[in-house]
Amino acid sequence: MLSIAVEEFLFWKKKQLSKGGDQQSFAVLLECIGGISTTDLNLTIINPERNLYLKKNLEFLESIWDEHLQKSCPIQYLCGISFWRDLKLKVTKKVLIPRPETELIIDIVFNIFPKKSEKLFFAELGTGSGAISIALALAYPLSYGLATDIDQDALEIATKNYINSSKQSNLKFYCGNWWSPLESFKGKIDLAISNPPYIPRDTYEKLPKEVKNFEPKIALLGGEDGLKHIREIIQTAPLFLKEKGWLILENHFDQGEKVKQLLSKNKFTSIEIAKDLSGIGRFTIGRYK
Numbered sequence: 001m002l003s004i005a006v007e008e009f010l011f012w013k014k015k016q017l018s019k020g021g022d023q024q025s026f027a028v029l030l031e032c033i034g035g036i037s038t039t040d041l042n043l044t045i046i047n048p049e050r051n052l053y054l055k056k057n058l059e060f061l062e063s064i065w066d067e068h069l070q071k072s073c074p075i076q077y078l079c080g081i082s083f084w085r086d087l088k089l090k091v092t093k094k095v096l097i098p099r100p101e102t103e104l105i106i107d108i109v110f111n112i113f114p115k116k117s118e119k120l121f122f123a124e125l126g127t128g129s130g131a132i133s134i135a136l137a138l139a140y141p142l143s144y145g146l147a148t149d150i151d152q153d154a155l156e157i158a159t160k161n162y163i164n165s166s167k168q169s170n171l172k173f174y175c176g177n178w179w180s181p182l183e184s185f186k187g188k189i190d191l192a193i194s195n196p197p198y199i200p201r202d203t204y205e206k207l208p209k210e211v212k213n214f215e216p217k218i219a220l221l222g223g224e225d226g227l228k229h230i231r232e233i234i235q236t237a238p239l240f241l242k243e244k245g246w247l248i249l250e251n252h253f254d255q256g257e258k259v260k261q262l263l264s265k266n267k268f269t270s271i272e273i274a275k276d277l278s279g280i281g282r283f284t285i286g287r288y289k
């Protein structure tokens, strides 16, 4: 650990932020590479000793910050870590950085299944870093989860994240196209969740470079109208869900009504659109019959 005077550190921090970037990304850098969380930092600042301890020196931290600013590379990829709900997840360019708005999926599940002792049988399609499945497996220790992804590299990261976050063994990972690796679980699933790629092609082409140049295309692009994967997931869901089983989908800001219609066409009931914290109809929920 390297000891540094708080004054010196604060001066350096101000200088870094004056070059660009946002406080949140800077906090990720300090926590993941510097080894100092925002809470530790705040406590140290009011501590009369006024010295703080870093895992790496300021030059090293600055070199990562400069790379983030110059190349527009997300800080999470440079640090190899993303914080999501109360999880600390390993991320590489093989997986999407789990988004804050997606955190609400877990709260939607908590509303539907308030008892944490529930023996839920759940499936997550397109798990990426594993964020959603790991959070559910931890929150419902008696549950059993199946997490799929088409990308084997993503599944390796998700598996590592699960091992690092939990001593449990109630989550298994499967490689393949949407429902196809789950053939043997037909008609058994209480809850299926997916945050599939849903960006329409023309929007994808115009994405900011920090997303388009770094995050996996396979995790973002949802075909011409963005609904290609959502359609496929909904159409096949009735084969896998139990009678009265739930399906929760994340969608693009303007897709809620269309997803609602798709669910209704496929005999789902109790269909609702749930808003994210910006008031956008971000999730569509339905129950199979």
Ligand SMILES: C[S@@+](CC[C@H](N)C(=O)[O-])C[C@H]1O[C@@H](n2cnc3c(N)ncnc32)[C@H](O)[C@@H]1O
Binding pocket: 095, 096, 097, 098, 099, 102, 125, 126, 127, 128, 129, 130, 131, 132, 148, 149, 150, 151, 154, 176, 177, 178, 195, 196, 197, 198, 218, 219, 220
């Ligand atoms: C938007 S990302 C979501 C990742 C993670 N669940 C999250 O919320 O952060 C979509 C994920 O779906 C996966 N995917 C894309 N096409 C797929 C397919 N045909 N079958 C299964 N998974 C697929 C991608 O590899 C990616 O990990």
